[in-house]
Amino acid sequence: MKKHIKITEEPSLYDRLEEMPSLDIVRNINNEDRKVAEAVEKVLLKVAQLVDETAIRFEKGGRLFYIGAGTSGRLGILDASEIPPTFGMPYDRVIGLIAGGDTAIRKAIEFAEDDLEQAWKDLQEYNINSNDVLVGIAASGTTPYVLGGIAKAKEHGILTAGITNNPGSPLATGSDIAIEVNVGPEFLTGSTRMKSGTSQKMVLNMISTALMIRIGRVKGNKMVNMQLSNTKLVDRGTRYIMEELGLNYEEAEKALKQYGSVKNAVDALK
Missing domain, CATH: 1.10.8 (Helicase, Ruva Protein; domain 3)
Structure with a gap:
């Protein structure tokens, strides 16, 4: 039986990259990046559903958690870290966790993402419960750290969502709300920090910004609750x-x- 090839691992549409002039390299990357917003547009109903479900729980004191490994984990932490200064929310309402812990934000931790049990252990430190929402982020949709956390959360009645760039992946099928953004093969084969990461950043921006608007942290189009930190x-x-x-x-x-x-x-x- 032929092994299924993940979209995120499929060969680039471009080859002989090392022979390209710099202008062609950046132009071709830009051509690929144009596809990202169109791919995200196709999942907006799912993103809106997640926002509405999270807002209901947030109003009851619930929290939003992101878990991921590598680029995906860093993007979750980035989004979470912007909530307090932008919207004046406490730091413990939107929380980003990465496989390997805070050290992994700057330096890759070998095999940290391969532990099925660690995400749930990390989440237990925050006493995650059924009032909360857990969003797993994984371009491949197969990262054990993320899958293990999502599975355990579902067992405990916690709403789960998965942001992935491989439709039909285990993360998509294992989450309550599947946000499957098919951006196609990367310009540099398998380098999911590129289009996949860009799509994740866009979706995370939508989730957190729309959530903050829904719960009243914005007036008109202004950040009226921002921290006055500079x-x-x-x-x-x-x-x-x-x-x-x-x-x-x-x-x-x-x-x-x-x-x-x-x-x-x-x-x-x-």
Whole structure:
């Protein structure tokens, strides 16, 4: 019986890469990247379903967890780490975990992704429960670390979702909500940090941003709950208040610093 070849491992549509001029290399990469948004468009219903289901649990105090290995794990951590500064949420509401632990963020940990049991052990440290949502991220859809975590979560009544670039993969079939983004073969054969990783980043942006909008962390089109952690953000918040309340810059800045956020300042003064 012929072994099934994963889409993420199929040969590139391009060959003799080492013979290409640099302009051709980057042009061809760009040509492939154009396909990513179209592939993501095909899974929007699933992404929206995940957002709505997560919002219901979030309003009850639940959390959103991401698990992955390598690039996928790093992208989950990246998305989670942006939630507190962008939306003013506590750090323990959206949590990203990577096979091999925090060391693996910068340095690959050999065979960490091959442990079926470790993800659940990692999640137990956070007392994950049925109020939470677990999203597994794996381009191949076969990463043991992710599959083991998803399987255990389902056993405990936790809503699960899988983001994968191989439709029909074990991650897709084993998750409650399967987000299968078929971006085709990579420009550099098997290098899923490229189109696959780009698609994952796009989907994660959608999930977290839409979730924060759904639970009221955005007003109009503004990040009214962002942390004021640097001069740029203080200036941005000041301008938001000027626009909303018709104050001059000095008045708006004073209000922002007094009330601690755009939302609090506007609610207090409007």
